[in-house]
Amino acid sequence: MNGLTQAFSDAFALLTGFDQQVAGIVLLSLRVSGLAVLFGTLLGLPLGACLGVGRFPGRTALVVILNGCMGLPSVVVGVVVYLLLSRSGPLGELGLLYSPTAMVVAQSLLVVPLMAAIARQVVEDAWREYEEELTAMRFGWFDSVRVLLHDCRHSLLVAVLAGLGRAMSEVGAVMIVGGNIDRSTRTMTTAIALETSKGDLPLAIALGLVLLSVILLLNGFAHALRQWALRRYA
Amino acid sequence: MRADDVVPAPSLFPLRIHELRWQAGGRAVLDGLSMELGGEGITILLGPNGAGKSVLLRTLCGLLEADSGEIHWGGDGGRPEFGVAMVFQQPKMLRDSVLANVELALRPQRVPAAERRQRARAVLERVGLVHRADDGARGLSGGERQRLALARAWVTRPRLLLLDEPTASLDPSSVEAIERIVREIRTEGTRILMTTHNLGQATRLADDVVFMDAGRVCEHAPVQRFFARPASQAARLYIQGELPWRMAF
Numbered sequence: 001m002n003g004l005t006q007a008f009s010d011a012f013a014l015l016t017g018f019d020q021q022v023a024g025i026v027l028l029s030l031r032v033s034g035l036a037v038l039f040g041t042l043l044g045l046p047l048g049a050c051l052g053v054g055r056f057p058g059r060t061a062l063v064v065i066l067n068g069c070m071g072l073p074s075v076v077v078g079v080v081v082y083l084l085l086s087r088s089g090p091l092g093e094l095g096l097l098y099s100p101t102a103m104v105v106a107q108s109l110l111v112v113p114l115m116a117a118i119a120r121q122v123v124e125d126a127w128r129e130y131e132e133e134l135t136a137m138r139f140g141w142f143d144s145v146r147v148l149l150h151d152c153r154h155s156l157l158v159a160v161l162a163g164l165g166r167a168m169s170e171v172g173a174v175m176i177v178g179g180n181i182d183r184s185t186r187t188m189t190t191a192i193a194l195e196t197s198k199g200d201l202p203l204a205i206a207l208g209l210v211l212l213s214v215i216l217l218l219n220g221f222a223h224a225l226r227q228w229a230l231r232r233y234a
Numbered sequence: 235m236r237a238d239d240v241v242p243a244p245s246l247f248p249l250r251i252h253e254l255r256w257q258a259g260g261r262a263v264l265d266g267l268s269m270e271l272g273g274e275g276i277t278i279l280l281g282p283n284g285a286g287k288s289v290l291l292r293t294l295c296g297l298l299e300a301d302s303g304e305i306h307w308g309g310d311g312g313r314p315e316f317g318v319a320m321v322f323q324q325p326k327m328l329r330d331s332v333l334a335n336v337e338l339a340l341r342p343q344r345v346p347a348a349e350r351r352q353r354a355r356a357v358l359e360r361v362g363l364v365h366r367a368d369d370g371a372r373g374l375s376g377g378e379r380q381r382l383a384l385a386r387a388w389v390t391r392p393r394l395l396l397l398d399e400p401t402a403s404l405d406p407s408s409v410e411a412i413e414r415i416v417r418e419i420r421t422e423g424t425r426i427l428m429t430t431h432n433l434g435q436a437t438r439l440a441d442d443v444v445f446m447d448a449g450r451v452c453e454h455a456p457v458q459r460f461f462a463r464p465a466s467q468a469a470r471l472y473i474q475g476e477l478p479w480r481m482a483f
Contacts, residue, residue, distance in 0.1 A: 129326055130326050130328075132292075132297055132322065132326075133322065133325065133326050135297055136295050136296075136297060136320040136322075137319075137339050137342055137386075137390075138315060138316060138343075139341070139342050140342070143342065147338070147341075150328075150330075151328045151329050151330070154329070229329070232370055233330060233331075233370035233371070233372055233373075
């Protein structure tokens with residue numbers, strides 16, 4: 001019990017002392033996950049919205065595949081990206097393996113389908129509601145997607161949060177393609193896994209607290225935004 | 235391109251509908267419907283539930299494709315891209331401001347943003363909602379929401395306005411407000427085709443009445459003659475409230 005108390009005490013000391021190592025790991029994690037979520041927002045949300053509105057042969061199969069990709073095992077994605085970026089792989093010449101860029105690629109592959117699948121469901125429900133109105137106003141397919149993406153913006157925050165949650169809590173893929181290299185590709189999750197296995201609990205606890213705080217803060221902000229939107233737009 | 239350029243000249247009329255058929259679930263909802271509309275006034279579509287009134291409006295609006303038959307739109311007979319607007323019984327509003335919901339209707343016509351805003355404000359003024367322009371559209375009452383739906387249609391300056399029971403479930407003062415707006419829209423030269431079950435409203439608004447039953451037009455007559463001397467037995471029974479109710483699909 002004393003050991004645990006001491007570990008927490010040391011963890012708080014690391015946080016309040018603005019430990020350089022902790023700060024570096026946190027910033028890298030935020031950068032990698034933030035970029036993955038940005039790609040998810042720019043690619044996944046429009047892709048999901050297009051699937052939600054569009055009616056074309058093969059759409060059902062695409063929706064099933066997309067929904068299936070929500071549960072992609074991160075280690076499998078890690079291995080695939082590793083094979084692509086390794087020296088003998090098709091993209092090996094880029095020299096991206098064990099770099100933050102490789103981690104962004106891996107996380108994006110996990111986040112984009114997840115955000116697209118949620119966006120597809122949200123936008124499809126809205127399309128059912130607005131289809132007659134928008135068609136009567138002569139909105140084409142592309143303009144309908146734009147209108148619905150804007151109309152569902154507060155609901156789509158859920159997709160962004162889900163993407164962020166997946167990216168920030170992900171450990172398998174970034175461990176494989178990033179290599180968990182100190183001061184280079186070590187993120188909060190990979191550092192926690194490593195430090196715990198080494199028995200260095202204070203650093204693991206400190207990073208865990210930061211990780212939880214970031215997730216809670218962003219969820220709190222999103223919740224407040226949704227509440228404001230509900231009051232503003234009923 | 236300005237909106238005024240794309241709204242067609244009065245070439246939608248006469249609107250000729252010939253032998254229109256549309257089936258759902260094996261039942262003929264429109265069963266060889268034929269009628270003709272001139273370019274002015276308010277025509278009220280009357281008829282029991284399931285007569286095909288709403289389906290006819292949706293077909294004219296391009297939301298449904300008839301199984302067979304022809305719709306000939308004045309001029310060259312082709313369906314115009316713009317110039318037809320529709321207001322639904324339960325209009326859907328975007329999660330945005332009242333003003334944004336009206337501006338929305340002008341986007342397909344590629345009207346510049348500044349002109350969209352100016353025209354939307356002007357039409358909100360006319361339907362008595364300009365003081366709520368910045369409020370959320372979904373927070374409006376039923377009557378206000380229906381006025382907003384009319385504003386959204388009116389702002390496009392349609393040549394033909396299709397109204398599907400726009401006053402159903404509204405209180406008398408809201409009904410009066412809607413009827414006043416409908417008359418104003420008509421005064422500006424928009425042809426109106428409207429469904430209602432409110433016979434009093436039909437006498438107040440209509441220039442002529444089309445009575446439908448079982449997917450066909452039974453009678454098309456000036457409003458006073460229709461109510462004074464209905465020519466068909468079905469119309470007589472309907473006016474007296476005795477037409478047997480038919481199962482809608």
